Structures are given as structure tokens and as C-alpha cells.
Amino acid sequence: MTTSEQTGEETAPIGTLPLDAWHRAKGARMVEFAGYWMPIQYEGIMAEHLWTRTNAGLFDVSHMGQLLLSGEGAAEALEALVPGDISALKPGRMRYSLLLADDGGILDDLMITGGEQGLYMVVNGAVKWDDIAHLREHLPDEIGLNHMDEQALLALQGPEAAAALERLVPGVGALVFMQADAFDWNGVPLGISRSGYTGEDGFEISVPAAHAGVLADALCAMDEVKPIGLGARDSLRLEAGLPLYGHDLDPATDPVEGDLAFAISKRRREEGSFPGAARILGHLADGAPRKRVGLLVDGKLPVREGSKLFDGNSEVGVVTSGGFAPSLGAPIAMGYVPTGLSATGTALAAEVRGKRVPVTVAAMPFVPHKYVRKQGG
Incomplete structure (x- = not known):
């Protein structure tokens, strides 16, 4: 902990991502975001944005929380906290969902992937510690919750992303949107999903942190791939109409107000067995304010x-x-x-x-x- 001289209060030091030195060597301008030093831009937000729309951009999203829920009944236990049909989620299939407060307010939006070893979840970096605490408090003791903090997370986005990644990881191009699988890259295990938050085709790649730099170098060695910063990621997701938690979504907002009613599955609507169901189902029936x-x-x-x-x-x-x-x-x-x-x-x-x-x-x-x-x- 560090101490503020003006207030005397202790503040948490700003963390660094596994690729911190890599970003700085690439000339990135670093800013604090979600408790970490992160690259906001390399050559300029406008150029990086347009490059991603026409080629392929590599984003470091390792600040996000990667979690693994395991144990018998994990899907059913998670369903008590989110409005999606998680128990029907097959291995390799993904679902966007929402972590809900007791009154139906949104605590976070997240991605859930079915797997042989359990449920893999990606949560927002700014609230990942709150999410972990909420899950530990509300999930049964027999459900395992592993914070995969030894993993980095990269996103390769843009119309050339599939061709670029296929060269390194043959077979990855067979995935379609909201599908995921495990791959081997020169002996390095990769978890790859065809997903992202730019509106473009692309992939998110979970890679052991120790190998993230070598993978990033291999991708950026291709003519169509450039590193892209946080600034362009924000303008890309805004053009795609995708909400950012902590800005467009918060605990005062329910899924219907947030225009995210699609995340409430048919079976869960019929059962009404999720937090804040009375408020949310009322808004579905009568309209939100x-x-x-x-x-x-x-x-x-x-x-x-x-x-x-x-x-x-x-x-x-x-x-x-x-x-x-x-x-x-x-x-x-x-x-x-x-x-x-x-x-x-x-x-x-x-x-x-x-x-x-x-x-x-x-x-x-x-x-x-x-x-x-x-x-x-």
C-alpha cells in the first residue's frame, strides 16, 4: 500500500499487466485503468480504430478477471445469481449474462463458457474483486472458484483476424461466433473463443502469462496485425452499441432498462428464479421507466x-x-x-x-x- 501525502489515506498501488514492458517497448502511452497501467494508444486512437475495422488489431485485456467455477451442480448454483440458462450450456458454447443484485440491479456483465472442467467466466476488470467476493459469498461451499490470475488475455479483432490467427493456430478458423475450444501452440495451451467487444469478427485468447509476450510478438509480426490501445477499444465498442460496465450499466440499472432483456432466457423468465425477478419481469410485461x-x-x-x-x-x-x-x-x-x-x-x-x-x-x-x-x- 502507498500513502497519499494530502489525505493520509492508504491507496492500492497501480498494478502492471504481464505485457507491461512489451507495451512500453512498442511506444504505448500508458494510463491507469481498472487498477492497472494500460496502453491507451500507440500511434493514435483514430488510426488504431480504423486499422481494426479494416485489418486486425491486438488488444491486451489481461485486466479482465478470468474465473473457473467447478464442482457438481456449478451451473445450477450460478443460475441462482444470473438470469441465463446456464445448465443447458454445452462445452465450447458461450453465453453473455449478468450478475444481478437482490433487487435486479446489474453488478456486472460477463461471458460464461461451458467446459469439461467447469464454467469459464470472464468478468470486468474494474469490479472483478467485487464479483469474486459476491460469488464466494453466494455460491455453495462445494463449488470451486479459481481466479486464473496466472493467465493473460489477448483479443485479436478485425476482418483479417481469422486469417492471421489460423496461420499460427491451425483449425481456429472453424470456430463461429460464441464458440470456444482448447488449442496447442508450440506446446503452449491456449483457450480461444470467437468473440470480442468491438463489433468485428475476432477472437479472445487465454494464454499463460509467461508466454503472452511471445504470442503477441508472433501475431504482430504479421503485416495485417498491429497493437491497439484502450482508446480505440472504447470507440469501437461505442460504435458497436455495446455497453461498458460502470458507465452504461451499474447496480441501479436492471437488464430491461439496460436494453439487455435478451440475456434473460425463456426458461428463466417462466420460472422467475433469479435475483430481482419481480422487478425485471414487471418491466418486461409493462415496460421499464x-x-x-x-x-x-x-x-x-x-x-x-x-x-x-x-x-x-x-x-x-x-x-x-x-x-x-x-x-x-x-x-x-x-x-x-x-x-x-x-x-x-x-x-x-x-x-x-x-x-x-x-x-x-x-x-x-x-x-x-x-x-x-x-x-x-
Whole structure:
């Protein structure tokens, strides 16, 4: 622990990722995020964003929490905490889900993969320790919970990602969106899923931390692959209409308000056996009081997180994410408005530096997703 001279309070030191020296050697500008030093950019956010949309970008997302739940009944135990149909999850299949508070508020959004050894979960870095504590408190004692902190996590995203990774790991191209499998790369075990958070086709690769640098070097040695920082990851996911926990989602927001009702499976809706079911099922039946929406901004002035939204002179909502969209050449945002004002085409205004900027409710994603799905899926 370190001590702040001004307050006298102890603060946790900023952590480093397994690839910290690798990023710095590549000329990355490092910033603190989720308790770690992370690369925000290498050559520039705009260039890195557009490169990922047309080639392949390599992202270090090792700050995320990688967890393994094991033991008989692990899927059923986890179902008591999330609204998805986890017990039906077959090995190699993935599901997006939500860790819910007792009142139905969202504690985190996460990815769950079925496996022979148990359930592999990826949770957000900023709240991973809270998630681990919540799981340990609420899961039965016989369910094992392993924090895989010896693993790094890389994301290779973009239209050239599959061709690049196939050269290193033959057979990986057979995966489709939301599928995962185990692979061997020169004796190094890799857990690879066809997934990501950019809206592009791509993969997430769990690799032993000791081998992460060699794998990153091998990928970036290819002409179509470049390292990409946190800044472009944020603008890519915003264009893809994907929420960021702690900004667009929080414990005050339930899945219906967050426009994530798809994560509540049919069987679970019928059973109503998940935290906050009365609130959530009520919102499904009667409509939630507010909804997460996309916003197109009139002009070039970016509308940032925290900007108030107005309908005429009435304050009606708030922007939760916003910035310039390189693929569109214009600013975009997302935020919360009353459900009655959530229809596409609704004209509103955002307050930026004391000025009212016209915004229009827009369908998301702003840029179409390019996931490679199973034929007919």
C-alpha cells in the first residue's frame, strides 16, 4: 500500500499487466485503468480504430478477471445469481449474462463458457474483486472458484483476424461466433473463443502469462496485425452499441432498462428464479421507466459521459458514453431516457459546456456487427 501525502489515506498501488514492458517497448502511452497501467494508444486512437475495422488489431485485456467455477451442480448454483440458462450450456458454447443484485440491479456483465472442467467466466476488470467476493459469498461451499490470475488475455479483432490467427493456430478458423475450444501452440495451451467487444469478427485468447509476450510478438509480426490501445477499444465498442460496465450499466440499472432483456432466457423468465425477478419481469410485461438508447449528435461537438439530456426545457436523462466515431466521421453517444422518448428519431438536446446540442435517438449498433455466425444462425 502507498500513502497519499494530502489525505493520509492508504491507496492500492497501480498494478502492471504481464505485457507491461512489451507495451512500453512498442511506444504505448500508458494510463491507469481498472487498477492497472494500460496502453491507451500507440500511434493514435483514430488510426488504431480504423486499422481494426479494416485489418486486425491486438488488444491486451489481461485486466479482465478470468474465473473457473467447478464442482457438481456449478451451473445450477450460478443460475441462482444470473438470469441465463446456464445448465443447458454445452462445452465450447458461450453465453453473455449478468450478475444481478437482490433487487435486479446489474453488478456486472460477463461471458460464461461451458467446459469439461467447469464454467469459464470472464468478468470486468474494474469490479472483478467485487464479483469474486459476491460469488464466494453466494455460491455453495462445494463449488470451486479459481481466479486464473496466472493467465493473460489477448483479443485479436478485425476482418483479417481469422486469417492471421489460423496461420499460427491451425483449425481456429472453424470456430463461429460464441464458440470456444482448447488449442496447442508450440506446446503452449491456449483457450480461444470467437468473440470480442468491438463489433468485428475476432477472437479472445487465454494464454499463460509467461508466454503472452511471445504470442503477441508472433501475431504482430504479421503485416495485417498491429497493437491497439484502450482508446480505440472504447470507440469501437461505442460504435458497436455495446455497453461498458460502470458507465452504461451499474447496480441501479436492471437488464430491461439496460436494453439487455435478451440475456434473460425463456426458461428463466417462466420460472422467475433469479435475483430481482419481480422487478425485471414487471418491466418486461409493462415496460421499464427508462431505456438505454443510442444518440446521433448534430454537428462536430462531442457529447461526453455525464451530459444532461433535455426534451424542450425539461431535463429527461443523461449521457453515459460518448465520443467521436471514426467510422462515421461524427460524434455519437448512448444514454438513458424515459421509455416514452426512446423511439428512433426522437429529437432531444444534450447540454455541453452550457450549450444545447441537438441529438436524435438512433438505433444501435451505429456500425453493423460483423460476427461470423453458424450457417442459418
